[in-house]
Amino acid sequence: MVDRLVNSEANTRRIAAVESCFGSSGVPLAIPGRVLVGEGVLTKMCRKRPKSRQFFLFNDILVYGNIVIGKKKYNKQHIMPLEEVSLESLEDNGQYHNGWLIRTTTKSFVVYAATITEKQEWMAHINKCVEDLLRKSGKKPVEKHAAVWVPDAEATVCMHCKKTQFTMIVRRHHCRNCGAVVCGPCSSKKFLLPQQSSKPLRVCTACYERLSKVVKDESSKTPMASNSQLSNVSSTGGTGKLADSSGDDDSDDESGAGAEMHDEPRFYGDNTISADDSATSVSALNSSHTPN
Numbered sequence: 035m036v037d038r039l040v041n042s043e044a045n046t047r048r049i050a051a052v053e054s055c056f057g058s059s060g061v062p063l064a065i066p067g068r069v070l071v072g073e074g075v076l077t078k079m080c081r082k083r084p085k086s087r088q089f090f091l092f093n094d095i096l097v098y099g100n101i102v103i104g105k106k107k108y109n110k111q112h113i114m115p116l117e118e119v120s121l122e123s124l125e126d127n128g129q130y131h132n133g134w135l136i137r138t139t140t141k142s143f144v145v146y147a148a149t150i151t152e153k154q155e156w157m158a159h160i161n162k163c164v165e166d167l168l169r170k171s172g173k174k175p176v177e178k179h180a181a182v183w184v185p186d187a188e189a190t191v192c193m194h195c196k197k198t199q200f201t202m203i204v205r206r207h208h209c210r211n212c213g214a215v216v217c218g219p220c221s222s223k224k225f226l227l228p229q230q231s232s233k234p235l236r237v238c239t240a241c242y243e244r245l246s247k248v249v250k251d252e253s254s255k256t257p258m259a260s261n262s263q264l265s266n267v268s269s270t271g272g273t274g275k276l277a278d279s280s281g282d283d284d285s286d287d288e289s290g291a292g293a294e295m296h297d298e299p300r301f302y303g304d305n306t307i308s309a310d311d312s313a314t315s316v317s318a319l320n321s322s323h324t325p326n
Contacts, residue, residue, distance in 0.1 A: 036069040036071055036093050036163075036302070036303045038303060039069045039070075039302060039303045040067055040069055044302075045069050045070060045302070046064070048070045048302070049063055049064045049068065049070050050064065052070065052073070052090055052097070055088075055106065055107055055108050056099060056107075056108050056109065056111050057107065057109075059109045059110070059111060060099070060108075060109075060111040061111065061113070063092070063097070067093075067094075068092055068093065068094060068095075069092060069093045069302075069303070070090060070091075070092055070302060071091045071092060071093055071159055071163060071301060071302060071303070072090075072091045072155075072156075072159055072299055072300060072301035072302060073088070073089065073090045073091065073299060073300055074088075074089060074152070074156070074297070074298070074299025074300060075087070075088055075089070075101070075296070075297070075299075076089050076098075076145040076146065076147055076156070077145060077146040077147075078098070078143060078144070078145050079143055079144040079145070079146075079185060080143075080185075081183060081185060081186055081208070082185070082186050082187070083185075083187070084130075084146070085100075086101055087099065087100065087101065087145075088100075088101050088108050089145075089156075091156075091159055091160060091163065091301075092116075092163075093116075093163050093166070093167070094115070094116055094117075094163075094167055095113050095114060095115055095116055096113075096114040096116060096119060096136070096160065097111060097112065097113050097114070098111075098112050098114075099111045099112065105297075112141075114136075114138050114141070115138070116160070116163050116164050116167050117164070117167055117168065117171065117173060117176070118138040118139050118140075118176045118179075119136060119137065119138055119160065119164055120137045120138075120164075120175065120176065120179060121134055121135065121136060121137070121157055121160060121161060122134060122135040122137065123135075123153075123157065124144065130146055131146065131150075132146055132147040132148070132149060132150050132152065132153040133145065133146040133147075133153070134153065134156075134157055135182060136160075137179035137180070137182075138176075138179060138180060139176055139178060139179060139180060139229040139230065140180055140229065140230050140231075141180050142179050142180045142181060142182045142213075143182060143183070144182065147299075148296050148298075152298065152299055155299060155301060156299065159301055178229055180210075180229070180230055181209070181210070181211060181212050181213030182213050183208045183213045183215075184208070184213055184214055184215050186200075186206050186215060188215070189206065189214075189215035192215070192216050192217040192220050193214040193215050193216055193238075194214065194216045194217070194220040194221075194238050194239060194240060195216075195217065195219075195220050198217035198219070198220070200215075200217070204217065204218075205218070207221045207236060208221075208236070209221060209236065209237050209238035209241055210227060210230060210235040210236055210237055211225070211227060211235075211237045211238070211241040211245065212237075212238065212240075212241050214238055216238045216239075220238055220239050221236050221237065221238050221239070222239075223236075223237055223239065223242040224236055224237065225237045225241070225242055225245050225246070
């Protein structure tokens, strides 16, 4: 789809422009063989509310960032290897339309496009890049992905104990294993989730007990590995401090971003993907994924 763009001057200029927009806050993106496939604005469901994010699709990575100055400057650069990416189309729900899940081993979230056509184009291009990448590398699709965080607004009480009411003082936290919104006492434990981090992460009591049981069961079968497996479990005893579940890019100011006129996404060298192909791709994704 994009092979002819690999060594083109146009592709070199586009990647340089993306690097320039991120400035010193981003990492260099120009490497041999990398192609900018498309770019555009999508609405990302963040922890507190939906926010506009600028997305850049390359043939090997998906990059997004906060819009600081519309069409000119971005920060909080996030890079997602496409080998880990899996998509799942979502049905329209109330005020939210044209959405889909983007899942990776370390982070998963929902995005929405402005129109159904844009959704089809984005999903078709991302899916095609993933397929091409996996075919060339010979790797298999990743099966385990990070949980999608439940937005704060969808939980007025702890989703675990069903009792604690959240207020300005009683804060919400997210279980890194299941994504549920829970109170402090119900998420006072940590557990090592290797695909997400090298350090133990905050989990809810239910996930902690379930994951701990799995470790113990496996340890009983393989005693030699018991020490290393049990070291995966960590508890603060209810008093230690845990990392804040702030939703990484959810609290940044976006002055000027909301005032921009919506532009349709731009895709480069996509003559092999038609509108019919896009619709077929979305249909295939719908039939091959089971919603949570």
